[in-house]
Amino acid sequence: MLEAPEALYISEQLNQTIKGKTISFVCAGYTPHKFAWFYGDPTNYPAMLTGKTVGEAHAYGGVIEIDIEDVRLLISDGTNIRYYAPGEKLPEKHQLLVAFEDESCLMGSVRMYAAIMCFPAGSFHCDYTPYREKAIRKPQVLSDAFDKTYFLSLINSEEKQKKTAKAFLATEQTIPGLGNGVLQDILFKARIHPKTRICTLSEKQKETLFHCVKDVFQEIYQAGGRNSETDLFGHRGRYIPFLSKDTAGKPCPVCGEDIRKESYLGGSIYYCVECQKINA
Structure with missing residues (x-):
């Protein structure tokens, strides 16, 4: 998709x-x-x-x-x-x-x-x-309007506090065009578990998450899309996700722990149990 x-x-x-x-x-x-x-x-x-x-x-x-x-x-x-x-x-x-x-x-x-x-x-x-x-x-992620102030207004809103990181980022069109495919690498780079509740995130984690959203979007765009998708001429994108169905069960590129796959919120999540610990 x-x-x-x-x-x-x-x-x-x-x-x-x-x-x-x-x-x-x-x-x-x-x-x-x-x-x-x-x-x-x-x-x-x-x-x-x-x-x-x-x-x-x-x-x-x-x-x-x-x-x-x-x-x-x-x-x-x-x-x-x-x-x-x-x-x-x-x-x-x-x-x-x-x-x-x-x-x-x-x-x-x-x-x-x-x-x-x-x-x-x-x-x-x-x-x-x-x-x-x-x-x-809503502001598009790769536009100037999608800045840290705007992102923090989303993540700090009262209605989002009980949601998990995946639910916040990829449901209800909180951020249009951010779905399960892009979600995995954003959370991996931010070192946040998909099931971590927003209310447990520190201000530093929220800022890191903002930068990871912007950075991953930019990397995918510059690569012409993910390698699971094709462009207007049928060429596959050059962005290779860190976490996906292709890396499930393989060693984490950071710590070597196996990448886990789990069903959650109507789709699969992929994470490293060592790098992405759930906040207490």
């Missing part, structure tokens, strides 16, 4: 690749997928998009949204989005195909679940609305 650093990287690739192109053909919902969510009837997307010129692509958390004249095309974090140059062979299965006058194409395919939504600018009302609004309204 794409997270914020990868969404930002791909949005910049989109601006370098398809911005200014005119759409000649659109197909949405071609391959049935029960966990692909569309805005309204996807058979209306060709009429909404064909003949229009692509504008700016934006990243809001793990969501990419593209301005296309008077409409918007939203692609959520569970979508593989690929660009195909003229003449390249296209996959047979897809949930979105946008072709341009130069015969290049943009294609989206849903993995586990995702939203692909085309809607009039300024008019977005569906179950996905609160998720989108939070992602747009």
Whole structure:
């Protein structure tokens, strides 16, 4: 699943690749997928998009949204989005195909679940609305607005004190685009166990956590994403996580203790029992 650093990287690739192109053909919902969510009837997307010129692509958390004249095309974090140059062979299965006058194409395919939504600018009302609004309204981690003062206002709020580190960072869109995939390395670098409660963290630990959030996001972005994800051209990211399914059971790179895997809050957590002790 794409997270914020990868969404930002791909949005910049989109601006370098398809911005200014005119759409000649659109197909949405071609391959049935029960966990692909569309805005309204996807058979209306060709009429909404064909003949229009692509504008700016934006990243809001793990969501990419593209301005296309008077409409918007939203692609959520569970979508593989690929660009195909003229003449390249296209996959047979897809949930979105946008072709341009130069015969290049943009294609989206849903993995586990995702939203692909085309809607009039300024008019977005569906179950996905609160998720989108939070992602747009809140400061993006790699922006100047996401500073230490802002982060401390989040982590020091009364409602967060009983939450664990994982629950604080990766649920309820406290930080849009920060999910389970990026979470593991942030907490490892901060030397904080995923189950540590926020109320037990010292001020120094909170500041360290802030810097680790910023640093890990920046490292992933500069590497073009994690090695489990692909960019607009199908290239795998160069960021290799310290903690993931690939390192579970292997020695910690710092102390040599085995990396543990555990189910927690609807997903897996990975941690080093020696480096990431739970606060008393």
